[in-house]
Amino acid sequence: MRRVYMDHSATTPVRPEVAQVVTKYFTETFGNASSVHAFGREARKGVETAREQIANLIKAKPEEIFFTSGGTEADNMAIIGTALANKDKGKHIITTQIEHHAVLDTCKYLEKQGFEVTYLPVDAEAMLDMETLKKAIRKDTILITIMHVNNEVGTILPIKEIGAIAKENNILFHVDAVQSFGKLPIDVNQMNIDMLSASGHKIYAPKGIGCLFLRKGTKLSPIMFGGAQERKRRPGTENVPGIVGFGLAAELAGKEMEEENKRLTKLRDKLIDGILEKIPESQLNGHRTQRLPGNVNVSLRYIEGESLLLMLDLKGIAASSGSACTSGSLDPSHVLMAMGICHEIAHGSLRLTLGKINTEEDIDYVLEVLPEIVEKLREMSPLYNSIKLERREECSKCTLTK
Amino acid sequence: MYTDKVMDHFTNPRNVGELDNANGIGEVGNAKCGDIMRIYLDVQDNIIKDIKFKTFGCGAAIATSSMVTEMVKGKSIDEALKITNKAVAEALGGLPPAKMHCSNLAADALHKAIEDYKNNNS
Ligand SMILES: Cc1ncc(COP(=O)(O)O)c(C=O)c1O
Numbered sequence A: 001m002r003r004v005y006m007d008h009s010a011t012t013p014v015r016p017e018v019a020q021v022v023t024k025y026f027t028e029t030f031g032n033a034s035s036v037h038a039f040g041r042e043a044r045k046g047v048e049t050a051r052e053q054i055a056n057l058i059k060a061k062p063e064e065i066f067f068t069s070g071g072t073e074a075d076n077m078a079i080i081g082t083a084l085a086n087k088d089k090g091k092h093i094i095t096t097q098i099e100h101h102a103v104l105d106t107c108k109y110l111e112k113q114g115f116e117v118t119y120l121p122v123d124a125e126a127m128l129d130m131e132t133l134k135k136a137i138r139k140d141t142i143l144i145t146i147m148h149v150n151n152e153v154g155t156i157l158p159i160k161e162i163g164a165i166a167k168e169n170n171i172l173f174h175v176d177a178v179q180s181f182g183k184l185p186i187d188v189n190q191m192n193i194d195m196l197s198a199s200g201h202k203i204y205a206p207k208g209i210g211c212l213f214l215r216k217g218t219k220l221s222p223i224m225f226g227g228a229q230e231r232k233r234r235p236g237t238e239n240v241p242g243i244v245g246f247g248l249a250a251e252l253a254g255k256e257m258e259e260e261n262k263r264l265t266k267l268r269d270k271l272i273d274g275i276l277e278k279i280p281e282s283q284l285n286g287h288r289t290q291r292l293p294g295n296v297n298v299s300l301r302y303i304e305g306e307s308l309l310l311m312l313d314l315k316g317i318a319a320s321s322g323s324a325c326t327s328g329s330l331d332p333s334h335v336l337m338a339m340g341i342c343h344e345i346a347h348g349s350l351r352l353t354l355g356k357i358n359t360e361e362d363i364d365y366v367l368e369v370l371p372e373i374v375e376k377l378r379e380m381s382p383l384y385n386s387i388k389l390e391r392r393e394e395c396s397k398c399t400l401t402k
Numbered sequence B: 001m002y003t004d005k006v007m008d009h010f011t012n013p014r015n016v017g018e019l020d021n022a023n024g025i026g027e028v029g030n031a032k033c034g035d036i037m038r039i040y041l042d043v044q045d046n047i048i049k050d051i052k053f054k055t056f057g058c059g060a061a062i063a064t065s066s067m068v069t070e071m072v073k074g075k076s077i078d079e080a081l082k083i084t085n086k087a088v089a090e091a092l093g094g095l096p097p098a099k100m101h102c103s104n105l106a107a108d109a110l111h112k113a114i115e116d117y118k119n120n121n122s
């Protein structure tokens, strides 16, 4: 059976060049980067090269990069660290309703500690309005933390404009760039970014490695204690193989970005157009053009996402959904809810995220298989009455729609 | 995460569809996750002669719907009323803990359809 992996926003395979160097650092160059001997010095060299590779990709200085265990840790470090370091200046933080839980749950934790958080709403395409942001700024706002690309619907937020507003108001600006790092051009100076989180496993490096960019001179209270590694900001023996792999993956991503984005955009648009054309009552979620090259997110009415994923899986296709039934929480995706999409339509959402390993044949295969599956599930759905062609009117009345 | 039995009922669901001559219909929505199940009954002399279902929900919801229709087809309505959510889940070889609530749909929809039949025929 053909196997098609279209869940690159969840994670990516490690690319062979990266796997090779990681293996070398597991078995040969295995020293502790803090050791004085040659084994340690070689490991240290690998770490510092990686730091340069990462810094280059976002136009930062190597000493502004701090390695972490991934995006989640970098988000926690930036948000909690800034809050604690600036609590005498103010208690207010601004974020959006569509952040990843690594940011949202960290903000909720801080609310319990006495901080106040504004969760900015977004429009139907998950786009943020700059006037809304400006109005939310208070005298005691100490941090704005906003993602670059939304992980579910792929909308690209106007980071440069947000950065300018943050700077104008003298507020620190953190960007969760886990879904854009290595995929979209980032210039931390031009964009006025003070802190930025990135993760290795979204760009063909191993899982469990990421980093925080922290602009020189930015105050941050540590949230971990124990050693002098990463200049005491992130103590603990470095994950040298992961770091070296992450560095190489970042460099390669930078080199290939322009071409790969052209390729992915073409595949993405073919897939979006094909689905909307072949499947009646389907809709695109997220922005049509301000959109990550590899992201497709559609809602297919009258069917539920988890059963759709199971059916796709039986045909070898790996995807994800914002349905409540897949979340384990009984609530549909908070992102789709924030966009004003009603429960029933959010239940039928399907995310296909493309990457390096996908080809045009993969797109054709999905476009061949998906309509049949949707038809089969709709036949089973009490919401879809294909015989009488009756349509339920709930959604036009749905109170959840903005 | 699902047993083979669940996957079997999910991929080859028994008794999907509607009954034009239904004399009992039950629909339940699980308020929690927003899923919906409808069961159609054709009852003759207190025996469930035919039964069909339509379900909007996850794999577990579809499998439990299918299983419950199979369990009661040909049975008397008194026997059918004794079917519990737990019995449906057990017949499927168990459900993941997070999916136990889906099995509520199936037995509830069945009981509601029987109630509807009784109301229609009292
Ligand atoms: C936007 C965003 N932020 C943070 C994370 C968490 O990153 P990690 O898996 O490296 O902890 C993810 C990963 O899914 C993400 O998509």
Ligand code: FES
Residues within 6 Å of the ligand: A324, A325, A326, B033, B035, B056, B057, B058, B059, B060, B061, B099, B102
């Ligand atoms: S029907 Fe929603 S989780 Fe089973």
